[in-house]
Amino acid sequence: MAVESPARSAEDLRDMTRRWLAEHLPAGWMEAIDAGDVATVGSLRSGMDYAEWCVRFGEAGYATPTWPAEYGAGLSLSPGDARFVNEVLNHYKVPRPYNIIGIGMGGPTVMAWGTEEMKHRLLRPLACNQEIWCQLFSEPGAGSDVAGLSTRAVRDGDEWVVNGQKVWTTVAQLSKWGMLLCRTNPDVPKHGGLSYFVVDMEQPGVEVRPLVQITGDSEFNEVFFNDARVRHDWMLGREGDGWKVAITTLMNERVSLSGAGSIGGDAVGGSPLDRLLERHRGVTDPLARQRLAGAYIESRLIRLNNQRAGDKRKTGAEAGPEGSITKLQQAEFNQRLQKLALDLEGPSGVAWDGVNLSKTVRAGRAPKVDEDATIAFGFLRAQANTIEGGTSDIMRNILGERVLGLPKEPDNSRELPWSEVPRSG
Ligand SMILES: Cc1cc2nc3c(=O)[nH]c(=O)nc-3n(C[C@H](O)[C@H](O)[C@H](O)COP(=O)(O)OP(=O)(O)OC[C@H]3O[C@@H](n4cnc5c(N)ncnc54)[C@H](O)[C@@H]3O)c2cc1C
Structure with missing residues (x-):
């Protein structure tokens, strides 16, 4: 995934990062960190325009240093080299994009399976925190055994029509895009009947209901699909490849x-x-x-x-x-x-x-x-x-x-067509 960067020493990469931060962080931030002055960092942080910062930080490539720069956000660094950049960012407690699921999972999946059109359209706003992503895998009847899920997508010309329910979907209430795993063929064994789409969360057929957690926060949600639509060419991988993409x-x-x-x-x-x-x-x-x-x-x-x-x-x-x-x-x-x-x-x-x-x-x-x-x-x-x-x-x-290579857990439903597997509800 990462393009090998021209040889740069660890010190060059640390210096490059420090120089960028010195130019872009609020004046006094780095000195306050080095002096252990938590109060000053706190007040500088609260005065920052977070949305604007995330765009600058993302476009400069620091939010996703291993991503190829050609897609508008990334430094094309190997994971080994990115470590030196991250060391400096961590030291200076630099505010990062909230788009954790997008950066950690959505971007890498699009890079591995997406078309060039998708990479150019999706990766930059994702890294810049302008478009938040969520992961629509778990359902009320399918968590650990996510391959048994029931949300259905049925083809209609150049689009698919989606119906069903997801749950525990982190940041769905803030999301523009969702990584949607759903059943496109119920008549084959469960792993083979899944397809994977990038779905627009801001359409009328998608209803998001926040759930309150023990912390008092509503990090995750229930998500209901009611004749929601997704473009056929925004399927990642081919029809029936959903499980491989999900992996x-x-x-x-x-x-x-x-x-x-x-x-x-x-x-x-x-x-x-x-x-x-x-x-x-x-x-x-x-x-x-x-x-x-x-x-x-x-x-x-x-x-x-x-x-x-x-x-x-x-x-x-x-x-x-x-x-x-x-x-x-x-x-x-x-x-x-x-x-x-x-x-x-x-x-x-x-x-x-x-x-x-x-x-x-x-x-x-x-x-x-x-x-x-x-x-x-x-x-x-x-x-x-x-x-x-x-x-x-x-x-x-x-x-x-x-x-460890131990024998597989017995699973009677693995070989049966999904539609014939007994389930409640
Ligand atoms: C804070 C939080 C955020 C989440 N965010 C997301 C998200 O953004 N998107 C998303 O899709 N999902 C999300 N999830 C859902 C999460 O992936 C599931 O909760 C998890 O996979 C477990 O599924 P389940 O809750 O249905 O439990 P179940 O699968 O019903 O499991 C119940 C219990 O049985 C055990 N168990 C089940 N099967 C086996 C087995 N084969 N062998 C041994 N033990 C077993 C489990 O370990 C568990 O203790 C989130 C969950 C939490 C807590």
Whole structure:
């Protein structure tokens, strides 16, 4: 996917990034970060025009450094080289686009399967946060077994007509485009009857209803399709190839959720390890010190595993099942980390007012959890980590079957035509 860049040293790439930031971030931002002056960064951040920043940042290629520059947003860097750019962006806590699903999954899927027309039309506004993307896979009757889904698309000339329901669709309420997996042939076994479309979410046949989560936020939604229409030539892959295309999306999702993606952690919130270590530097309780040291070691192990998977991708290989190792590790680690943050903070860690990140984004501001709310929010939000993007049980199945080579899980419905598989409802 990434075009190999002309040889540039790590220091050249770090310098290039620092120079761009010095020219474009509000005056005083970088100095405040280097001086540890959190208050000044906070006030500069709240004065920023987030939408305008995302366009500048995206068009300069920094939102998606591994994407080919020819599509209007990218630096054509290899994943290895992009690491040096991201190091600087992370250090300076640069606001990133909210379009996490688009950047982490939509863009890579369009690059792998889309036509040139789609790449030129879709990638730049995606990277610039002007068009948000969502993933329309899960349904009330199909989550872990997503290949069993029921949403139907029926061909009508140059278009397909879509009917059915999706659920848990993150940021659907903000989205222009959806990655839609639906059934185009019910008379063949479930995996072979699926097709994959890029669907316009802003059309009359698409109804989005937000769901309220434990954090108080409405990150995800129910989505109803009622005779919605999608162009035939916006099908990714061929008719019946939907499962193969979905695998590209899911592999990239696991990379994003494993902490290896290029998206800044501050888009999600929670208590990052370095902040926790800083906050409790002087702690004397031996058990607390042991838990902090354990968290540090675990985070380094995840980083090394991510590096190993990244090195494989550097050779040009697509994201593979090894993403499931760190998706599993990262999800369970983050839950332990957020629990540790809560335990160390004591009662003040749970005194908070709730957050509504999607409302903040709608108002044109960068999503950011207030410092006071971080600990409670991080703990509550982390409960989803072992479910979203495939549960930990499913990650273990994938690792058993596709990495360790163990026998496949028995599935009586795998060979039957989908229409003959017994189901409720
Ligand atoms: C915060 C959040 C955001 C999400 N965002 C999106 C999104 O944007 N788009 C989208 O399409 N989906 C999204 N999802 C849905 C997510 O992918 C599903 O919730 C997940 O795949 C599990 O499916 P399910 O909820 O239907 O649970 P089920 O599949 O019903 O599973 C129930 C339980 O059974 C276990 N189980 C099921 N099958 C097996 C098996 N074969 N072996 C062992 N155990 C098994 C599971 O591990 C789980 O514990 C999101 C979920 C969350 C929590």
